Amino acid sequence: xxxxxxxxxxxxxxxxxxxxxxxxxxxxxxxxxxxxxxxxxxxxxxxxxxxxxxxxxxxxxxxxxxxxxxxxxxxxxxxxxxxxxxxxxxxxxxxxxxxxxxxxxxx
Amino acid sequence: xxxxxxxxxxxxxxxxxxxxxxxxxxxxxxxxxxxxxxxxxxxxxxxxxxxxxxxxxxxxxxxxxxxxxxxxxxxxxxxxxxxxxxxxxxxxxxxxxxxxxxxxxxxxxxxxxx
Numbered sequence: 001x002x003x004x005x006x007x008x009x010x011x012x013x014x015x016x017x018x019x020x021x022x023x024x025x026x027x028x029x030x031x032x033x034x035x036x037x038x039x040x041x042x043x044x045x046x047x048x049x050x051x052x053x054x055x056x057x058x059x060x061x062x063x064x065x066x067x068x069x070x071x072x073x074x075x076x077x078x079x080x081x082x083x084x085x086x087x088x089x090x091x092x093x094x095x096x097x098x099x100x101x102x103x104x105x106x107x
Numbered sequence: 108x109x110x111x112x113x114x115x116x117x118x119x120x121x122x123x124x125x126x127x128x129x130x131x132x133x134x135x136x137x138x139x140x141x142x143x144x145x146x147x148x149x150x151x152x153x154x155x156x157x158x159x160x161x162x163x164x165x166x167x168x169x170x171x172x173x174x175x176x177x178x179x180x181x182x183x184x185x186x187x188x189x190x191x192x193x194x195x196x197x198x199x200x201x202x203x204x205x206x207x208x209x210x211x212x213x214x215x216x217x218x219x220x221x
Binding site for chain 2: 099
C-alpha cells in the first residue's frame, strides 16, 4: 500500500497569505495525485487532479505541482473560504490511498 | 446537475449487516465507474471500494475485503455497498463518488456499537 504523508499537520496563516502544503508518497505515483478541500460537515471537493490540473470551477489561486513522490499544493493568497482541511490522494496503485490531511486555520 | 444521494445508514451491532444505497441522477450512470469512500468521526478519508461501469472489475481496501461487497444496478441507477460482519471501527460517514472523485454525495452515517 502506498502511504501518503502530508505536512504540516496544521498551517496557521492569515487571509491574504500564501499557503504551501506538501504531500510525500512512500513510492512513486507518477503524476496520479489529486488534492481535495473539505469543510466541516461537507463532503470533500476535488481541487486538483493529475498532480497539476485544476478541476472545474476551481479558482486560479489554487495551483499544484510535483511528480513521482513529492507534491505541493499552493494557495497564492488565502481567502476566508479557503480555511479548511486539505487531503492528497494517489490514484496510481490499488488500493487508492489518502494522506492524513493538512488543516489550514486562521492565525 | 450530478446528484448522488446515499441512504441506508444507521445503528447496527458489531457482527451485524447493513446495505447502503447511492441513487444517481444528472449523468449517464451506466457509463461511469464508481467508488465508496468513508470517513470516521473526526478522522481522515479512506477509500473503500470501486466498481467498473460494466461490473467487470471490483477493488476493495484491505480493511473491508471479504466483508463488504460493492455492486450496482444500472437500470435503477443505483450503487450499493453490502456490509457484513461489521466492526466498531467501520463507524463512519460513507460517501459515494464518481470515478474521478469530482462528484460526491452528502454521505450516510453508519454507527457500529453495542
